[in-house]
Amino acid sequence: MPETIASTAKSSGTRQAGLQFPVGIVGTGCHVPSDVVTNADLVRSLDTTDEWIVSRTGIRERRWLEAGRTTSDMCVAAARQALENSGRTAADIDAVIVATFTYDQPLPSTALIVKEALGAFNAFPLDLSQAACAGGVYGMLTAAHLLQNDRMRNVLVIGAECLSRVTDPEDRSTRVFFGDAAGAVVMSRTDPGFGMLSWDLDASLSYAVEIPSGGASLPTTAQTVDERQQFLKMDGRAVWVEATKRLPESIRATLDRAGLEPGDIDHYVLHQANLNIVHEAMDVLGVDRSRAGITVDKYGNTGAATVFTVLHQAMERGDVNRGDLLVVSGIGAGFIWGTLCLRAG
Template sequence: MNLLESTAPVATRTGLTHPVGILGTGLHVPRTVVTNEDLTRTLDTSDEWITSRTGIRERRFLEEGRVTSDMAVEAGRQALARAGVEASELDAIVVATFTPDQPLPSTAMIIGEALGARRAMPLDLTQSACSGGIYALLTAAHLLQNTNHRYVLVIGADAGSRGTDPQERTTRVFLGDAAGAALLGRTPAGFGLLGWDTDGELSYEVEITAGGSRLPTSPETVEARSQYLKMNGKAVWNMATEKLPESIRRTARHAGVELDEVQHILLHQANLNIINEAAKALGVSADRVPTTVQRFGNTAAASVFTVLHETIENRARHGDLLIMSAIGAGFLWGSACFRHFDPFGEA
C-alpha cells in the first residue's frame, strides 16, 4: 500500500494538512545490567532506598568504547526494518539527546552516515532533555507537511551513565542508557497525530552548569564536577505531577477525544512514583499506563520511546489511541495524541 497515494490533503483540527503517523519503532538497550545492589558498592545508598523512592530495580549502562550514536543507529535500523523503509529514503533524521557523542559535529549526522541515509537532513535537539522525544516527534510531523518529504526518522537516545556523577547518589541511581526510534510518514485521514500540547517554565532546578558560554570547561569546573547533571528531586516531583496530567487533558481536548477513549497513556519513565501519581490524578487504571522504568531506569530522551516501542509491539491494535507525555529540564513538557495506524491490521 502506498501511503502517499492513499492520502489526500485534508483540513484537520491540528492545522496539519497531511496526516502523519508512526510507521515503525525500534529500541536498543546496552547489554550491561546495573542493579541497585551494584550501585551500593560505590554509593551511600541501598536497594530499599532506591526502590521505594524511584521504583527502579536495575538499569543499563553503555559499555566502554561505545557512544550514544551506537545505540541510536541500532534503534533506527529496527524502526526502518519494521516499517519496510530503506535508510536511503529518509528525508530527515531528528535526534533528541543531552549526551551527544561530542559537541561537534552533529550526532544526527553521525547517525545518518552510519545508517546510509545520505540525503537525510540531520537535526539535533540537544537541550530538551527528557521531553526531547515529544518535541522531536512534533518537529518531524511538521517537516512531513512538505509534500516532497515522505519519511522522517525520530530518535531519542541518551547515555545517562555518562552525564551523571559516579560519586553522587541523587542522580546516579535514576539514569540509565537507551535509544528508541520512531519512523514517521503519511497515514490515511483520521490516523496518526491528532493533537498535541507543549509548554514550559524557565528553571535551573535541573541543569548542567559547565561547558557553555556562561561557564566554559576548565580545570576548575572539572574539579568541581560541574560537567555533570544536577537535579532538585522535589522540584521535579512538583512540576511533573502537576504538568503531565494537565498536558494530557489538554492534548485529549485538542485531539477531540475523551480521555476514557485513550487505550494507552505513555508517560516519561522518570520515576515509578511520579507515574503512579500522574495516573491517579488522571483517574486512569494502571493497565493503561505501561512502564519500563523498573528495568531501564530514567533513560531521558529515550524514555518515552521505551514504552512506545513495547506498546506498539505487544499491545496496540489498529485504531487504538495513544497519548505520549514527557517533562524535562527547562522545565519543558509536552504531549501528543496518535491514532495507531497498522497497515497489516486494517479491517
C-alpha cells in the same frame, strides 16, 4: 469509546492537530546496552539501599553503555530496527532527527554521524540537543510538521541518552535514577482519521535540573572539573512538583483539542522519570495505572529515549491495534513538556 467521540476525532483530527496531511508512526525500534547495573551494584559505592531506590523510584536495574561505544552507536542500532519494522530503507528517509543532550561531542552533529552510519544519504540531519527528557515528544512533533512538505515522505526520529557518562558516580541523588538507551520511530503520512490528532507544548524556565559547566557561561576548566560541575545536578523535589502538575495538565489540554476524555485512551506512553511520577499522573487523570506502559523498572530514566522504549515495548508485545488511541507525554529539564495524541493506523 462513544461513537460520537470516535467520529469527531476521526473526521477532524488533522484540523485539530494543525496539520494539513495526517501523519503517524509506521515503525519503532529500541536499543539498550548489554551491561546491567542493579541496585545491589550501586549500593556498594553509594550511601543508599535497594529498598530506598525501589520505594522512591521504582527502579530495580538500569543499563549502562559499554566502554568504547557512544550515543550515536545506540542511535544507529535503534534506527535500523525501526527502519526494518517500517518496511523502509535508509534511502527512503528524508530527515534524521536526533534528540539527546548526551551527544557524542559538541561538534560535529550527532544526527549527521547517525545519518552517515545508516547510509541515509537523501536525508538532512537535525539535532534537538536541549529538550532533554521531552526530546522524544518534540522530535515527533517536528517530524509531523516536516511531513507537511510535499518533498518529505519519511522522517526518522531518535531519542537517545548516555546518562551514565554525565551523572556523578559519587552522587546518589542522580546516579541511581538514570540509564542509557536509544529508541526510534519512522513517521510518514497516513490515512485520514489516523496518526496525530492533537498536541500541546509548554515550558517554564528553571535551573532545578542542569549541567552547570561546559557552555559559554561557564566553560570547562580545571576548577569546574574539581568542583564536579560537569555532572548533572537535580532538585528531585522540584522535578516531582513540576512533573505531577504539568503532565496531567498537558494531557488534558491535548485531549480537549481532540474531543476526547482521559478514559478514552487505550495506551499512555509517559516519560519514565520515576515510577511514582507515572502512577501519580495516572491517578490525577482518574485512569487505571495499567494503561500506562512501564520500562523505568528495568531501564531507569533514559531521558529522550524513555517514551520510545515504552512505545516499542507495546508494539513488540502486540498490545497496540489499529484504531487504538495513544497519548505520548514527557517533561524534561528546563522545564520543557509536551503531549501528543495519536490514533494507531
